[in-house]
Each structure stands twice: as structure tokens, then as C-alpha cells.
Amino acid sequence: MRFIRRYSPLIVALLLVGTLAAQVPANGASTASIEQLQQQIAEAKSNADNGWMLVCSALVLMMTGPGLALFYGGLVRRKNVLSTMMHSFAMMGIITILWGVVLFSLCFGSGNSFIGGFSHLFLNGVGAAPEPAYAPTIPLQTFMIYQLMFAVITPALISGAFAERMKFSAMTVFMVLWSIIVYAPMAHMVWGKGGLLNAALGGRFPTLDFAGGTVVHITSGVSALVCAIYLGKRIGYPRQPAPPHSVVLSFIGACLLWVGWFGFNAGSALSAGSLATSAFVATHFAAAAAAIAWAAAEWMHNGRPSALGAISGCVAGLVAITPASGFVGPMAAIVIGLIAGVVCFAMVVKVKSHFGYDDSLDAFGVHGVGGTLGAILTAVFATKLVNPIFKDAQGGALGSGMVDGNFSQIYNQLVGVGVAVVLAVVGTLAILKLVDMVIGLRVSPEQETQGLDVTLHGEEGYNWEGGVP
Amino acid sequence: MTKLEAIIQPGKFEDVKNALLEIGVEGMTVIEVRGHGRQKGHTEFYRGREYAVDVLPKVKIETVLADNMVDKAVAAITAAARTGKIGDGKIFLTKVDDAIRIRNDERGENAL
Numbered sequence: 001m002r003f004i005r006r007y008s009p010l011i012v013a014l015l016l017v018g019t020l021a022a023q024v025p026a027n028g029a030s031t032a033s034i035e036q037l038q039q040q041i042a043e044a045k046s047n048a049d050n051g052w053m054l055v056c057s058a059l060v061l062m063m064t065g066p067g068l069a070l071f072y073g074g075l076v077r078r079k080n081v082l083s084t085m086m087h088s089f090a091m092m093g094i095i096t097i098l099w100g101v102v103l104f105s106l107c108f109g110s111g112n113s114f115i116g117g118f119s120h121l122f123l124n125g126v127g128a129a130p131e132p133a134y135a136p137t138i139p140l141q142t143f144m145i146y147q148l149m150f151a152v153i154t155p156a157l158i159s160g161a162f163a164e165r166m167k168f169s170a171m172t173v174f175m176v177l178w179s180i181i182v183y184a185p186m187a188h189m190v191w192g193k194g195g196l197l198n199a200a201l202g203g204r205f206p207t208l209d210f211a212g213g214t215v216v217h218i219t220s221g222v223s224a225l226v227c228a229i230y231l232g233k234r235i236g237y238p239r240q241p242a243p244p245h246s247v248v249l250s251f252i253g254a255c256l257l258w259v260g261w262f263g264f265n266a267g268s269a270l271s272a273g274s275l276a277t278s279a280f281v282a283t284h285f286a287a288a289a290a291a292i293a294w295a296a297a298e299w300m301h302n303g304r305p306s307a308l309g310a311i312s313g314c315v316a317g318l319v320a321i322t323p324a325s326g327f328v329g330p331m332a333a334i335v336i337g338l339i340a341g342v343v344c345f346a347m348v349v350k351v352k353s354h355f356g357y358d359d360s361l362d363a364f365g366v367h368g369v370g371g372t373l374g375a376i377l378t379a380v381f382a383t384k385l386v387n388p389i390f391k392d393a394q395g396g397a398l399g400s401g402m403v404d405g406n407f408s409q410i411y412n413q414l415v416g417v418g419v420a421v422v423l424a425v426v427g428t429l430a431i432l433k434l435v436d437m438v439i440g441l442r443v444s445p446e447q448e449t450q451g452l453d454v455t456l457h458g459e460e461g462y463n464w465e466g467g468v469p
Numbered sequence: 470m471t472k473l474e475a476i477i478q479p480g481k482f483e484d485v486k487n488a489l490l491e492i493g494v495e496g497m498t499v500i501e502v503r504g505h506g507r508q509k510g511h512t513e514f515y516r517g518r519e520y521a522v523d524v525l526p527k528v529k530i531e532t533v534l535a536d537n538m539v540d541k542a543v544a545a546i547t548a549a550a551r552t553g554k555i556g557d558g559k560i561f562l563t564k565v566d567d568a569i570r571i572r573n574d575e576r577g578e579n580a581l
Contacts, residue, residue: 240483446554449480454522458514464503464526 042137046130049137052272053146059263060149064088064156067260070253071315072160073461075361078245079451080164081461087159087171091152094172095179099148106184108134108147113196113204115185133193133201135270146267147187154183154216160361161224162231162441164242165448168456170439174431182223182427186215186420197416199389207416208382208389208400208409210279211268213323213374214420221368222424224359230432231441233358235448242360247308254311258287261318265325278386279325283318286325286337290317293341301349309345312366316344319370320377327382327389327400336377340370375417379410470565470578471539475530476504477550477558482528488545489532495581497532508556527558533565535578 069088076084100123109116120126128139135143155175189195190209199206207214234242244250266280294313295305320340321333348365359365380402388397399406435441447455454460477485489497503524510523534542543560551557570580
């Protein structure tokens with residue numbers, strides 16, 4: 001033993017020399033094999049990323065149906081449960097086709113700084129080859145299907161504002177036009193090549209939006225407010241109560257949203273590495289904090305914490321962490337969640353009743369407000385320690401948010417929020433006017449009173465068994 | 470004493486309830502029911518199969534009134550529940566022999 005210990009450095013050295021010597025004669029062959037190994041490693045990494053992104057795509061689809069469909073479906077009255085769930089499900093059909101035909105190209109094709117062009121019309125050129133500007137390790141086709149799920153859920157979120165009173169026909173036309181006129185430019189500006197607000201690809205006003213705070217939640221939330229005001233209140237609102245017909249359904253929906261949101265936020269890393277983990281963790285902490293915050297605020301305000309309050313808080317926290325998820329650590333995520341829970345609670349409970357608009361399912365109060373809050377708080381808590389997105393000329397990391405000492409990012413975030421709000425308000429108003437003229441937006445008062453399930457869809461969510469022989 | 474049974478459209482229930490409370494009706498029993506009068510039902514489709522739903526959801530309000538309240542209550546209900554279309558519902562009035570408050574054995578109109 002002593003012999004080995006004493007001479008071990010020598011033995012190691014001899015072994016090393018031996019190994020090196022053995023390699024020298026086969027130098028040419030080993031370069032080739034190293035290249036082969038590197039290629040295999042790259043392939044393995046690419047396959048790992050691709051596998052993760054396919055799972056995330058499925059998770060995000062699960063957010064729309066059944067997640068959002070159940071969440072919203074439970075909140076309406078029994079006579080409108082199917083019509084409300086159909087709002088979400090219809091998007092899974094219609095927007096998917098639209099995405100393949102033109103929407104993906106408008107969002108992510110090469111274009112100007114405001115909207116993509118027609119280079120990927122009918123998914124032309126969308127195949128196994130990656131697009132390095134977006135996601136260098138996964139097929140562009142995977143990126144395409146992942147982004148599709150975002151385009152599906154965004155208009156579905158708006159439907160919470162006009163639930164229980166909009167014509168199904170008008171809703172479908174509205175959603176198609178909205179996706180082209182509002183969603184496509186916003187997605188292109190924030191995430192597309194050459195986009196005005198793109199932080200990763202050197203946009204003019206780099207807005208930090210990791211997973212869609214501006215693109216998804218501010219656009220949908222603000223458009224929801226415009227819809228709620230334009231369509232007017234439901235008959236009897238607010239004098240006649242319209243309580244949720246099944247908080248149980250909403251509860252299941254909210255929990256599915258929470259799980260699906262990991263695909264939404266962690267998937268936005270577009271790879272399976274540590275950034276995805278970081279976003280996953282931030283997402284979870286924010287959701288938990290916001291659920292507690294909303295329930296606690298309610299407890300203090302009404303004397304009781306409700307199940308509906310807790311799940312609403314969780315969704316508000318998920319919304320608020322969305323833009324920040326890939327830029328902040330878990331403790332910052334908790335702070336963002338706590339703020340979102342309290343602020344959205346105040347919006348939904350106090351501000352809405354003060355102004356008297358009928359945002360049936362609080363799409364604006366949760367998504368519009370939560371999204372804006374998240375976009376602004378990203379400027380506070382984003383740190384280069386989590387994600388060094390801003391680089392100087394030498395490739396060194398620059399500060400991201402205020403915690404890094406970068407106080408100017410707040411202006412870019414406000415530009416991003418401003419663009420999203422203006423686009424949503426102007427685009428939505430124009431589309432509503434057009435659809436109102438051509439089709440008419442609201443169902444008749446008789447249809448509304450009887451319920452949209454029977455009058456628009458010819459079926460009921462819960463059948464009376466006595467009626468079936 | 471008169472028992473009033475009103476069968477109305479479910480969507481009109483809040484209005485009718487508030488109208489009754491306004492004229493001083495102090496209690497009522499409300500039941501979700503299904504039924505039809507001259508109104509035809511509607512059809513529903515499940516995977517192409519047609520189902521005729523001819524008994525429609527209605528709300529039935531039952532309340533027992535002191536006789537001097539009956540006309541006021543009928544007027545309040547018809548005003549609040551009427552759309553002028555078929556299916557608005559009906560009101561039935563029947564005489565009641567007695568009423569007993571279980572808590573303290575009060576009888577007659579005092580028990581209402």
C-alpha cells in the first residue's frame with residue numbers, strides 16, 4: 001500500500017503518457033471520431049429538447065381544453081355551461097387551421113418590425129430543420145406546434161368577458177379576425193425575427209416577456225374589457241345574481257391550468273436545460289403565493305376564505321409570473337405572486353363593481369391586470385443571474401432589471417405594455433364594429449333568458465332524466 | 470286564507486320574488502319544476518339524434534296569503550312575469566282551511 005501511495009503520482013503520469021502516446025499514431029481517425037461524438041451529443045441534446053417541447057405543447061393545449069373550458073364553464077349559470085366551454089373548444093379547432101394556413105407565417109415569418117410576412121404560408125418551409133433565431137435545437141415544426149397552442153388559448157381567454165350573451169357565429173368570426181389583427185402583430189413584435197419589441201433578437205424596444213405577459217395576457221385581458229363594455233351587461237346584471245353553477249368544475253379547471261402552465265412558462269425556454277427549471281420553479285412559487293394572497297385578502301375583507309378566491313388567486317399569480325418566469329428567482333416570484341393576488345382581488349371585487357362593467361368571468365381583472373402587473377414587475381425583478389439576455393459588445397452580461405441596477409428597462413416594458421394595450425383596444429373595437437354590422441354580436445333577450453345551450457347549440461349540459469323515455 | 474301557486478319562466482323568478490317582497494309577502498316556497506301548458510317545447514340534438522323536450526324548466530312559487538293580499542299579489546306577479554308570449558305561466562288560487570306555525574301552535578292568519 002505504502003508503495004502505491006508513494007508512487008501514485010508517478011503511476012498516474014505514466015498512464016497519461018501511455019494514453020497520449022497510444023493516440024498519437026491514430027490522430028486522423030480520432031478527429032473523425034471526436035466529430036462523430038460531438039454530433040451524437042448534439043443530437044442527444046436536440047432529442048432531449050424536442051421531447052420536452054412536445055410534452056410542453058401538449059400541456060399548453062391542456063390549458064385550453066379542459067383547463068380553461070372547465071374553469072370558465074363552472075363560473076357561468078347552468079343554462080350556459082356548454083356554450084361557454086364551446087368558446088374554448090372552438091378555438092382548438094378554428095385557430096389551429098388558421099395557424100396552419102396563415103397565422104404562423106404572420107407571427108413568425110420574416111417580415112417587418114410589426115408583422116411577419118407570408119414566407120411560411122401553409123406551413124411552407126416548416127419542417128425538421130431548426131430555425132436558429134428561435135430555437136436552435138428543436139425542429140421548426142416543434143416550435144410551430146408549441147406556439148400554436150399559445151395562439152389557441154389567447155382568444156379563448158377573451159371569451160370570459162362575453163360569456164352568456166354572445167352569438168356563437170359572431171364569436172367565431174371575431175376570434176379569427178382578432179387572431180390576425182391583434183395577436184399576430186403582437187406575437188411578431190415580441191417574439192418574431194426583427195420584431196420591434198424583441199429582447200432576444202435585438203428589437204428597437206427590447207421588452208422582457210418570457211412566456212407571453214404582453215402577447216397573451218395583456219392583449220386578451222384588455223380586449224376582454226373592450227368586449228364587455230361594447231356588448232353591454234347581461235340581462236339583470238348586477239341586480240340579479242348569476243352565481244357560478246359549479247365551483248367544482250372551476251376548481252378542476254384551475255388546477256389543470258396550474259399544471260399546464262408549466263408547459264407554458266418552462267416550455268418558453270425552448271430547451272430542456274436549467275432555464276426551463278428556473279422558469280418552472282418561479283411559476284410554481286408565484287402561483288402558490290398568489291393563491292394564498294387572494295384567499296387572505298378575501299378572509300380579511302369578507303371574513304371567510306373561499307375556494308373560488310383561492311383558485312382565482314392562483315390563476316392571477318400564474319398570469320403575473322408569465323412574462324417574468326424566465327428572468328427571476330423563486331423569492332422574487334413569491335413577491336410577484338403576492339402582489340398579483342392582492343391587486344387582482346381588489347380589481348375584481350372593488351374596481352369592477354365601482355365602474356359597473358360586466359366582465360362576466362373577470363378576464364380583464366385577472367389577465368389584463370395580472371399581465372400588466374407582471375410586465376412591470378419583470379422590470380423590477382429580472383436578473384442576469386437567472387438569464388443573461390442583455391449583452392454588451394464583448395458578450396458580457398448586462399443588468400436586466402432594477403435588482404441588477406438597470407433602471408431603464410422599465411421604459412421598454414412600458415412601451416411593450418402600451419403597444420399591447422393600444423393594439424388590443426383599437427383592433428378589438430374595429431372588429432366588434434364590423435362583426436356587429438355584419439352579423440350582430442348579441443343573442444336576443446329571449447335566447448339569453450332561456451340560455452345559450454338550448455338556443456344556440458340545441459343541447460343541455462345537464463339533462464333531466466325524466467325527459468328521456 | 471288563500472294558497473297561491475304561480476308557475477313562471479325561470480328567468481323571471483328574481484323579478485317576481487322582488488315584486489312579492491315589495492308588496493309585503495313574507496314567505497314563499499320555491500320549487501324548480503318541469504312542465505308545459507299550451508307552449509310547445511323545443512328539440513335538442515345529441516349526435517344527430519333528435520330529442521323533443523316538451524316539458525320545459527319552470528319555477529313554481531307557492532305562498533299562502535291573507536285574503537286581503539291576494540289581489541295585490543296576483544297583480545304583482547302578472548306584472549313582473551309577463552312577456553306577452555306563450556309560456557309565461559299560470560297562477561292558481563285555492564282556499565286554505567287553516568295554517569299552523571310549528572314553533573308555537575299559532576293558527577290561522579297569525580301563523581302566516
